[in-house]
Amino acid sequence: MILIISGNKEITTTEVIKWLLRMGKNFIRVYEDEIFEIKTKEKKIYLESYRNSFFIDDITSVWYRRGKLKFKRLRYANESINHSMNEYQHWLEDYIKKTLESKKHINKESNSDVNKLLVLEQARKVGLDIPEYFLASNTDQVVLGKTIIKTIGGNPRVEAISKDSSGMMYTTVINEFEKEDFYITFFQEKIEKDFEIRSFYLNGKIWSTAIFSQNDEQTKIDFRKYNNKKPNRNVPYTLPKNIERKVHRLMLSLDLNCGSLDFIKSGNKYYFLEVNTVGQFLGLSVICNYSLEKEIADYL
Structure with a gap:
């Protein structure tokens, strides 16, 4: 059973699920408004919400896309008891999350918010150029x-x-x-750029896209200021092998097996900017015919 933790209206998740349905795979999609009660059945931990229920032992792989796994906590009138029970429940919740993260996974809730300063320090250590x-x-x-x-x-x-x-x-x-x-x-x-590069990383594989944002005043500083009337030209691109090897070392050092990385190409240099563990990649996947949604479904 595949567990997917995602936002309520997260389109990328829906596209991956279409592939899972085509493959005939069983999955559970956990939405951001779901709250689970922790129960036991047959001496096993069992989670139940208004929409889903499952044994954690039945989960074989996990995709953390967005949101978080939320739990309902018991409360007592006696504040002393309530304080102790909160602590006990915290450790049980922690056990459940760590158990799920120990399974085959794409990203983890526990390290989904990366620290940009630490990331840049690690990027420098693995030999990537940074501004x-x-x-x-x-x-x-x-x-x-x-x-x-x-x-x-x-x-x-x-x-x-x-x-x-x-x-x-x-x-x-x-x-x-x-x-x-x-x-x-x-x-x-x-950095004065020739163009920008968005790379999607999944378990050692990298798919890159060149984004010609510098030709438009609206997008030349930040391509996310999309010009819908005249979109940037995006084309498939391959990073040099030595850069890809450094990206792989960086992701291993950050304990990340999936993410979107941003680069600037300037002359002969590739400047690394940042990594986003839950960044959007669907648009570039479609434009470059990468079928990243299928890649994710295959891995799960």
Whole structure:
């Protein structure tokens, strides 16, 4: 039995499930609004929600796509008992999650949020080129027009201030100094690019796509500012073998067996930017005819 932990309206998950159905495989899709009760049957741990129920021993492989496995906790009127029971229930939940992660899997809930600073340090250790970066609480050391600002975390979203705004925090070039200090922020050298590369990694295999975003003012700094009227040209691409080997070493060092990695091609160099464990890859899979949804289904 395959266990899939995903968002309620996550299209990529649905496309993988279509392949599983075609293959005749049994699976359970756990949605983000599901809450499981932990039970026992026949001396085995059994999970049950309003939609699904299964023995954890029956799960053979797990795909952590998004969301998390949630549990209903028992509560007692006596706060002393309640505190102790919360601790006991935590350890049982931890056992269940670790048991599921020990099975054949694609990604894990426990390390789905990678730390960009640690990732960049590891990338440098395995020999990948990365743009120079620094942390600062002011713009005193910034070279205007040649420094960008990015989030330290993944891709946080803020509430959109208008219907025409997505609320996405995009990469931005610093063109003026700030008068006051602010919270410690991630600054990075702006690399003049030939094009961008998005690579999808799965258990040692890599599929890459060249994204010609630099030809459009709207997308030249951050290709996620999609121009729907005139989309960027995307074509299949193959990274040099020495870069692919370094990517493999990086993913092993991060204990990740799946993810989307971003690069900038500039002259003879390939600059590594980041890895997103739950990044979108469906669009590029379709454009490049990679059938990554089938690759995931085959692996599961």
